[in-house]
Amino acid sequence: MSKARVGWYLASLLFGVALILVWKAIVDARLISPVFVPSPEATLRSLVDGLLEGEAAELFRATLMRMIYGWLLASIVGVGLGALVGNSPTARAYLGPTLEALRPLPASAIIPVAIAFFGLSDRMVLAVVAFGALWPMLLSTMHGFQRVEPRLFEVARIYHMSRLEFAWKIALPSALPEILAGARLSLTASLAMAVAGEMLVGVDGVGQWMLNAGRSYRSAEIFAGLALLATIGVGTSILLGAAERKLLRWRQLQR
């Protein structure tokens, strides 16, 4: 990272701090009732209390694990199925349009069906998370495989590669940028669906904690929950960014 970049990061951090101070000033001046929006100190206190004495740490872990399991499940199924469909023109012609048509269907709409199958349980939430995270993964993998450079087919033919070998050694690496872009969307979707599922079913998690706080007007806890979820969101995004840089290094070297 260049020096200017680091400087801007620090400036941006300071700007963030300044925004928090503005937030504090607004609440202190009673421009917004503290019932609706807590002060930054109250939020921090709730967060620290929750983490040290309450159950927030446990809930944080529950939400994180639910999201990761759902996401992993979706990734395995999505990449597998997407590769299968994307690798074969016949499968693409028959399955592609149906899969594309299902994309605009909100993942949450299958919640009642999932409840019918799994009841109001942890497994149902996991199923919904996986379903929500599946589509971006599946469709981006499919498109990635579809857009393999045609000349690479010729390369594969010259090396007498089998179809499986071609998928593994050529198509998968060349589809990787799109798969990773799908993985990013899929991570966002899995966190959102995990929170939605927790709110609906009431299984332990940050979402359920926040909704209960909302019902009893404990706004400091709601904001503490938001901070926890933002931590998950930022953290997973940074990890994925690091994985992206590592996995796609060969592409940067090419240029």
Add this chain to the structure above:
Amino acid sequence: MTDRALADVRPFVLPVALVTIAEIATRVSGMESYTLAPPSRIAAALFQAGSDGTLVSATLQTLASVITGFAIGAVVGVSLGLVLGLQRPLDLLSELPVEVVRAMPSIALLPVWMVIYGLGYKMEIAVIAFTTVWPNMVMTRAAVRGVTPRLLEVSRVLGLSYLQRIWKIVLPAALPGIFVALRLTLGFSLIIGITIEIIGNPQGLGSALMLAREGMDPGTMLALIVWIGLIGLALNAITATIQHRLFGHIAGYGARS
């Protein structure tokens, strides 16, 4: 069958086959389920809900929230994106705060707005608007940044004022990119609206869906899911058509998406 006709038919093979199998399987097994229904019953339930007005009113409730929330998010998001796209220092300064706010999942804002507005339209609109601001902002910023510097030079030569430059040069040049953002966030808006209604806002299609589930009426429940899917498809098709009409002539307009 010619190749051409085969190509036209292939996309429909799978859905038709699935529907037929579902119909036959439920008929043959004589299943009476609280969770599944034969496609014919789903179609009948869809027709029933459509003719007695419940479907129309629920759809209007959902669309009212979705479109209002989307519009607010679009105006605020695109304006912020324009400012950040034109003012590089401001953009760099706001990078970290924006990343943090964007990382919060949309649905998590439900309790925040529930405390302020209670249940109902306002809360749903607020959650949708707040969530769609960020993708609109980020993509507008990218579109503005993508305007070729030569156009800005032209505006300088023409002696345009700052506001004229934005209105006559930057905005039209960035419009295809902005439209991609709007299309995307309209889809998000529907998803968020339905999810909020499923979780607890007692109005609209999401709520009707949960009511049908509690009433052990799988025909209506599945009919509503199909209907919600159709609305999603329709919104997507409408915006795709508008996009094509407006920007179809611009080569590579989709490349920036």
